[in-house]
Amino acid sequence: xxxxxxxxxxxxxxxxxxxxxxxxxxxxxxxxxxxxxxxxxxxxxxxxxxxxxxxxxxxxxxxxxxxxxxxxxxxxxxxxxxxxxxxxxxxxxxxxxxxxxxxxxxxxxxxxxxxxxxxxxxxxxxxxxxxxxxxxxxxxxxxxxxxxxxxxxxxxxxxxxxxxxxxxxxxxxxxxxxxxxxxxxxxxxxxxxxxxxxxxxxxxxxxxxxxxxxxxxxxxxxxxxxxxxxxxxxxxxxxxxxxxxxxxxxxxxxxxxxxxxxxxxxxxxxxxxxxxxxxxxxxxxxxxxxxxxxxxxxxxxxxxxxxxxxxxxxxxxxx
Amino acid sequence: xxxxxxxxxxxxxxxxxxxxxxxxxxxxxxxxxxxxxxxxxxxxxxxxxxxxxxxxxxxxxxxxxxxxxxxxxxxxxxxxxxxxxxxxxxxxxxxxxxxxxxxxxxxxxxxxxxxxxxxxxxxxxxxxxxxxxxxxxxxxxxxxxxxxxxxxxxxxxxxxxxxxxxxxxxxxxxxxxxxxxxxxxxxxxxxxxxxxxxxxxxxxxxxxxxxxxxxxxxxxxxxxxxxxxxxxxxxxxxxxxxxxxxx
Numbered sequence: 001x002x003x004x005x006x007x008x009x010x011x012x013x014x015x016x017x018x019x020x021x022x023x024x025x026x027x028x029x030x031x032x033x034x035x036x037x038x039x040x041x042x043x044x045x046x047x048x049x050x051x052x053x054x055x056x057x058x059x060x061x062x063x064x065x066x067x068x069x070x071x072x073x074x075x076x077x078x079x080x081x082x083x084x085x086x087x088x089x090x091x092x093x094x095x096x097x098x099x100x101x102x103x104x105x106x107x108x109x110x111x112x113x114x115x116x117x118x119x120x121x122x123x124x125x126x127x128x129x130x131x132x133x134x135x136x137x138x139x140x141x142x143x144x145x146x147x148x149x150x151x152x153x154x155x156x157x158x159x160x161x162x163x164x165x166x167x168x169x170x171x172x173x174x175x176x177x178x179x180x181x182x183x184x185x186x187x188x189x190x191x192x193x194x195x196x197x198x199x200x201x202x203x204x205x206x207x208x209x210x211x212x213x214x215x216x217x218x219x220x221x222x223x224x225x226x227x228x229x230x231x232x233x234x235x236x237x238x239x240x241x242x243x244x245x246x247x248x249x250x251x252x253x254x255x256x257x258x259x260x261x262x263x264x265x266x267x268x269x270x271x272x273x274x275x276x277x278x279x280x281x282x283x284x285x286x287x288x289x290x291x292x293x294x295x296x297x298x299x300x301x302x303x304x305x306x307x308x309x310x311x312x313x314x315x316x317x318x319x
Numbered sequence: 320x321x322x323x324x325x326x327x328x329x330x331x332x333x334x335x336x337x338x339x340x341x342x343x344x345x346x347x348x349x350x351x352x353x354x355x356x357x358x359x360x361x362x363x364x365x366x367x368x369x370x371x372x373x374x375x376x377x378x379x380x381x382x383x384x385x386x387x388x389x390x391x392x393x394x395x396x397x398x399x400x401x402x403x404x405x406x407x408x409x410x411x412x413x414x415x416x417x418x419x420x421x422x423x424x425x426x427x428x429x430x431x432x433x434x435x436x437x438x439x440x441x442x443x444x445x446x447x448x449x450x451x452x453x454x455x456x457x458x459x460x461x462x463x464x465x466x467x468x469x470x471x472x473x474x475x476x477x478x479x480x481x482x483x484x485x486x487x488x489x490x491x492x493x494x495x496x497x498x499x500x501x502x503x504x505x506x507x508x509x510x511x512x513x514x515x516x517x518x519x520x521x522x523x524x525x526x527x528x529x530x531x532x533x534x535x536x537x538x539x540x541x542x543x544x545x546x547x548x549x550x551x552x553x554x555x556x557x558x559x560x561x562x563x564x565x566x
Contacts, residue, residue: 068483070447070457095478099459102447105413106420111529112413114442128533133440137336139536140440146529180456184473185484194480200566224566242462242498243481248332248438249356249497257565267333271438278563280555281544291544296558300549312552316560 002028002035003086004054005077007096011043015160015197016092018052022160023153024090025053026119031088037167038080040073041065050167052160057167058084062176069179070099078107079174081148088120093152094196101152112150113142117157135248135271155196156254195246198227201255201276203246205231205269207262207283207302211239216303217261220310223317229253231263247272261302265290282306320375322366323423324399325433325445327355328383328390332438342534345439354390357434359397360502361495365464366432367398368500373466375429376400382409382418388518395513396505402516407523411530412440416448421524423453430472431492435460443494450492458491462498 004024006017021037028035037054039046046057060076077100081089089104091097093115105112113129121128126143129151133140188194195201202221208214214228221228228244235245246253248271258276262283263269270293273279281294282302291297298305330336331351339346353359366377379394381387382405391402405418423431431453436443443459450457462482463475474485477496505513547555559566 070450070459074451095460095476098443099447099457102412102416102444103451103457105444106416106448106451109413109529111411112444113530114412114444126533132538133535134330134334134336135332135438135441136538138338139538141533141536143531143533144529145531180487182486183483184486186478186481187483188478188481192480196479243477245497252441257559257563271332278559278565280559293541294544295541295563296555297544297546298549298552298555299546305549305552308549308552309555312556313566315553316556 001033001084001086002031002088002090003081003084004035004037004090005097005100006037006039006049006057007092007094008039008041008043011041013043013045013048016094016155017049018160018162019155019158020090020092020153021049021052021054023119023158024088026158027088027090028053030120030122033087036084036086038077038172040076046169047166050165051162053163053165054167057169058172059169060172060174060176064176064179067179067183068096069181070103072177072179073100074103074107075177076174077104080172081108083172083174087147088149088151091150091152093154097152101150105150108148109146110148110150111144111146113144114152115154116151117154119158120151132275135252136275154254156199156256189243193227195227195229195244195251195253198253199256200224200226201229201246201253201257202226202259202261203229203231203263203273204234204261204302205263206233208234208239213303214240216306216310220259220306220313223310223313226257226259231269260290261306263290264288265293320369320373320429321427322369322375322377323426323428323431324358324363324366324377324379324394325419325431325449326358326363326379326381326390326394327434327437328352328381328387329355329437329439332356336537338535342536343532345535352390354393355434355437357436357495359394359434361497361499362432362434363394363397363399364500364503365495366430367503369466378403380405380419380422382407382415382523384408391518392513393505395516395518396509397503398509400516402518404518404520405523406520410528412442412444413448413530414526414528416445416452417526418523419445420449420452422521423449429489431455433494435494435496446492446494453492456487456491457493458485458487459494460496461493462496464493464499
């Protein structure tokens, strides 16, 4: 059986969970088995995971699991794996999923691959998975030989498909230990899609000349429904918050559309964004290295081009 | 404080990636290697800062062949006190973690630090694995670490779209992200002293690996950029809608 750990935020399932469940159900098809989901903590509307291919949703609703602790979660998931007899476990390649993947691999001495980006293949009895390595500069294929196989799924790499199937919800009887952590504060930006999950991203860099000019970037992001991001120098000088920094030392992203304005495209920046499906570069310097990695380029002053693009998008939306 | 920092050797960021004839390994010809930046800039420097403030010792560890000694010497030059190399060709994240945990188990470290990921495999796995083998809490993506009372730390960690602040008693395993410390360039005195600091070599424990690299491929080359007239953003919108189909 393929078991997928479905992440939720304060009880709500988001795209990452649907992607993981869909990926797990496709993996189950490859292996000719069933897909079950596991939910930890209190959450609403669990049966929605059936829409993405889970036949059963198992829940451990203990309120101690409402906050993330990798040790506590690993204990519970490990018991679920044993109780349910899972042979493959799917997680998101998120901060939560990465911690759990590593811990579970060590717990079971099981083979794991983090950040897979395609449905596994069976090849003459070999279980093969694929991921990007060298910051997106190459694709690696791995074989997993252990009985239990653990995978974390890179966000935005396998689009989930929805059906109207539903899932049976079952409570799992697993006792939960005590956390060694005290969560003092959680601060997240509300109302926007976090960068690792965003399908559309509008990003800007030093070409903006100052933080006070970011209004045109926010306008463009708003009309697209995109998340805003920035380059490293801009985050370093405090023009934009640290969590917006995309690139090698910041967040690595792979949206469907990445629009970069006033970013030259240093290799460290590209390392974090070059897996984006479509890249649009706006820069007044036609020699900017970013144009080599772009699908569409606009050579021009971003202070003219960006508002013009926003207007063109508004017109298209209205039309 | 007794601190262990795991340091990895990775190809330098701007390396042009190419593979050997049967596509099973990186073609190391002409590749410049560096210490994994997250290990060096953030994990190692924060460990050295803690030692400078509270006293103690910083040990760095690498799982790799003799060629990795230069990476360890660099860590010693930056300010680590001693280095350990587990003499093995690392097979997988779990193999590496097993070797590190095996060394750390009997040493009584207050914290094990490492970078949030390596820039070659981008796996982010080893830290959590070491934590599980040692039975310790794991704080990933730490961008700030403060110690007020001896034995308790407060860690800010990056989570999707924000940060989380956690208080936890030592010992812990922690993975380091940007913000935890500032890069330090080794000075001449550090480089000279590094030559006299101990670098121990230990043999690995046996461990059966369950992950096998089958092959590497290079992604398809991007076609040439389509330039759009800066006066005509309607055209760009049309291309994104009709050709790229992303909006």
